[in-house]
Amino acid sequence: MERGKAPPQAGLAPARSEAQPSGVTASGARSEAQPSGVTGRIACLLVPALPLAAELRARPELAGHPLAIAAGPGPRAEIVAVSPEAARAGVRTLTSVVHARATCAALVVRVLSPAQDEAARGALLDAALSASPRAEHAPPGNGAHAGEAAVFVDARGVASLFRSEAGFAGALAERAQRLGLPARVAVAASRSVARVAARQLAYEDGGAGDVRVIAAGHEAAFLAPLSLDLLCPADAQAEALSRLGLRRVADLLRLPERALVTRLGPGIRPLLALARGEDRAPPPPVPPDLRLEEATDLEAPLERLEPLGFVLRGLLDRLAERLACRGLAFGDLELALRLEGGGRDARRVGLATPTLDLRVVLRLALLALEAAPPRAAVSAVSVASVGRAVRGDQLDFFRPAGPAPAVLARTLAELAALVGPARVGAPAVADDHHPGAYRVEPFRAPKPGATAQPDSEEVPALAVRALRPPLPARVRLLGGRPAWLASALANGRVERAAGPWRTSGRWWSLEERFAFDHYDVATGDGWVVRLRLDLLHRRWEIDGVYD
Amino acid sequence: MPPTSSARAPALAPRPGGPALDALLRDLGASVQRGGLEAPAASCFATGLAEIDRALGGGFPRGRVSEVVGPACCGRTSLALALLARVTAQGELAVVVDRPDVFDPASAARAGVDLERVLWVRPPGVAEALRSVEHVLQAGGFPLVLVDLAAEEAAALRIPASAWPRLRKATAAAAAALVLLGRQRLAGTFADLALELDAAAPRFESAPDWLGGLDCRVRLVRSRAGPAHAGVAVRWRAGERHAA
Numbered sequence: 001m002e003r004g005k006a007p008p009q010a011g012l013a014p015a016r017s018e019a020q021p022s023g024v025t026a027s028g029a030r031s032e033a034q035p036s037g038v039t040g041r042i043a044c045l046l047v048p049a050l051p052l053a054a055e056l057r058a059r060p061e062l063a064g065h066p067l068a069i070a071a072g073p074g075p076r077a078e079i080v081a082v083s084p085e086a087a088r089a090g091v092r093t094l095t096s097v098v099h100a101r102a103t104c105a106a107l108v109v110r111v112l113s114p115a116q117d118e119a120a121r122g123a124l125l126d127a128a129l130s131a132s133p134r135a136e137h138a139p140p141g142n143g144a145h146a147g148e149a150a151v152f153v154d155a156r157g158v159a160s161l162f163r164s165e166a167g168f169a170g171a172l173a174e175r176a177q178r179l180g181l182p183a184r185v186a187v188a189a190s191r192s193v194a195r196v197a198a199r200q201l202a203y204e205d206g207g208a209g210d211v212r213v214i215a216a217g218h219e220a221a222f223l224a225p226l227s228l229d230l231l232c233p234a235d236a237q238a239e240a241l242s243r244l245g246l247r248r249v250a251d252l253l254r255l256p257e258r259a260l261v262t263r264l265g266p267g268i269r270p271l272l273a274l275a276r277g278e279d280r281a282p283p284p285p286v287p288p289d290l291r292l293e294e295a296t297d298l299e300a301p302l303e304r305l306e307p308l309g310f311v312l313r314g315l316l317d318r319l320a321e322r323l324a325c326r327g328l329a330f331g332d333l334e335l336a337l338r339l340e341g342g343g344r345d346a347r348r349v350g351l352a353t354p355t356l357d358l359r360v361v362l363r364l365a366l367l368a369l370e371a372a373p374p375r376a377a378v379s380a381v382s383v384a385s386v387g388r389a390v391r392g393d394q395l396d397f398f399r400p401a402g403p404a405p406a407v408l409a410r411t412l413a414e415l416a417a418l419v420g421p422a423r424v425g426a427p428a429v430a431d432d433h434h435p436g437a438y439r440v441e442p443f444r445a446p447k448p449g450a451t452a453q454p455d456s457e458e459v460p461a462l463a464v465r466a467l468r469p470p471l472p473a474r475v476r477l478l479g480g481r482p483a484w485l486a487s488a489l490a491n492g493r494v495e496r497a498a499g500p501w502r503t504s505g506r507w508w509s510l511e512e513r514f515a516f517d518h519y520d521v522a523t524g525d526g527w528v529v530r531l532r533l534d535l536l537h538r539r540w541e542i543d544g545v546y547d
Numbered sequence: 548m549p550p551t552s553s554a555r556a557p558a559l560a561p562r563p564g565g566p567a568l569d570a571l572l573r574d575l576g577a578s579v580q581r582g583g584l585e586a587p588a589a590s591c592f593a594t595g596l597a598e599i600d601r602a603l604g605g606g607f608p609r610g611r612v613s614e615v616v617g618p619a620c621c622g623r624t625s626l627a628l629a630l631l632a633r634v635t636a637q638g639e640l641a642v643v644v645d646r647p648d649v650f651d652p653a654s655a656a657r658a659g660v661d662l663e664r665v666l667w668v669r670p671p672g673v674a675e676a677l678r679s680v681e682h683v684l685q686a687g688g689f690p691l692v693l694v695d696l697a698a699e700e701a702a703a704l705r706i707p708a709s710a711w712p713r714l715r716k717a718t719a720a721a722a723a724a725l726v727l728l729g730r731q732r733l734a735g736t737f738a739d740l741a742l743e744l745d746a747a748a749p750r751f752e753s754a755p756d757w758l759g760g761l762d763c764r765v766r767l768v769r770s771r772a773g774p775a776h777a778g779v780a781v782r783w784r785a786g787e788r789h790a791a
Binding site for chain 2: 402403404407408410411412414415418419420423424425426427428429430438439440443445446460461462463464465466467468489496497498499520522526527528544545546547
């Protein structure tokens, strides 16, 4: 049997729904034999031509056009996937780009993007995880199935949530479709049978969204009439089986195992197990992390931020769809750019609160880029985020609500871009004896709660306006106390002075130690200032003004 | 006296609920009010200084632009911190747009400001300061925006005249109280309320010598709500460091 061709040939095509064995339901029809109390039930979510699906997911405007995916740039690159429109126009895989263009003048050729494919794979897993907590990527196919992407989903107990396994399969297909991936779904007792069933659906004429449920105990009957190619044997095995005249699964199972192993080697055993529908793999695990990534390779490097913004919008839009599909929201954003010439630009965009507001996230990403533009033209873009659960604000009935969290995040980012990140925040008193010490902390809308009401009867406190840095001053002393002051602010005779109050600290550090004598001084020109003598450097300064 | 004063219409007749309901409403403050046929008055933020609040008709009005002006060391900042303390104590968020970078967190904490509820923005220029104000007003949820422009003379600030109607509109839309601190009045007729502070007199105590505070006089020079006020005297007390 020749590899690389579409497997279902005339006479070898998998059984159609009208010829299906009992216990098999297709296209969302409910199975008569609903499994009850069955421990192993697996769904397989399969996209037959991932490069094509990933391209159409990234550029939906290409849907309906004759489209071909090339393995690389240049006219001699090999076509690895074609759309149905291109196939109808005579374009075939494994031909060169120049040949494909000659066949169809209107053909749109895009270069395979591994990053885009990986993102589509991730989206397929997200569709699965939106319906079941346990799911994992299937191992890649080979030969004619090399372009497919599949995900195994734990389908135990789903009938109670989705009314039936067919309902569950339909929900999976619908969610994959919502993420831009035309998927086929099959449910069976084992991974291998579910995958073969989904693969068979893909090679039938049915479109995306088809589902099939193989009832427990009917696996062998389902597999028997199928083409051996659907089991995805290795190339050498496929050739050997073809030489022996074996076309269908039933043909293979009719032969004694020992004789087959003798002739074809022990490597045939896994294929035999597959043909029998045996699978001892444990259920899919719960994925360890919630990091989601969308990426794309750009056909031409981008030098300006404006077009990069359009690329980012597309990526973030798809990422938001995936997050929403799993009931999550954007956490901090990881933005990675591959630069022309081999450089890499990675940055982290912090979000004050999880949000699915695309406008906010895009604005924050663009502000980060505007604040520090990439050093060179960008040839690939990747955005990733660890999904975080969105929690509703617990508002206090008697206390006012602050700004909406997403709007607050955007406002803080805009302010940071406008005045600098270090110049926006919540002020805080530093745990330090230095007279000018203070802290600026990230501003977070505090939780509502009781706040002490200032006593209205109390005499109001006098405020100090801190001068940063302190203002140099010249002071004339009389009897060891300031008597005359000259500075950029206060000048003239010192009418009244109180002090000194000595402050010192950080004596253990030569660079940071300080010692001041502070005076409160009222000058003849109406100023009341906080004057200090720096004892270490023997200089006078004004570090505050009473106002 | 609720923390946020509202110029309520006088009660026309005894209302149901009795003293228990009155006590409850008093405890809950201005967040909860009796329903009724009376038109709700524009709310305002009290400073907690009874004389000044009385002169202002309750406090600094929300949705309006107010100005607090005067020469150096007149008590502008102290008045602003008193307002900030009252507002944050009510659980509201406030923004301090601090163009000259003179806000002193320690001093504010002594005045009773809940610093966690203050967003401190230190713009490098006047243009950035005005844009910051617009950003926070557009965001909403910050009912008090305090803008310190007191470092320079009004002419040196070079604020375009078109800025004030825009800010006034944004302030009204956000229902926030926009309070400008300056040496001279800046917003002109776009300010609904203006307080002018006279030069203050420092008050020194003896034995030992320490700065007891400032005595100043506050005059209401512009108010759309009512006639200008002759002025009230305010005594500010110096910080604990000096009293100790």
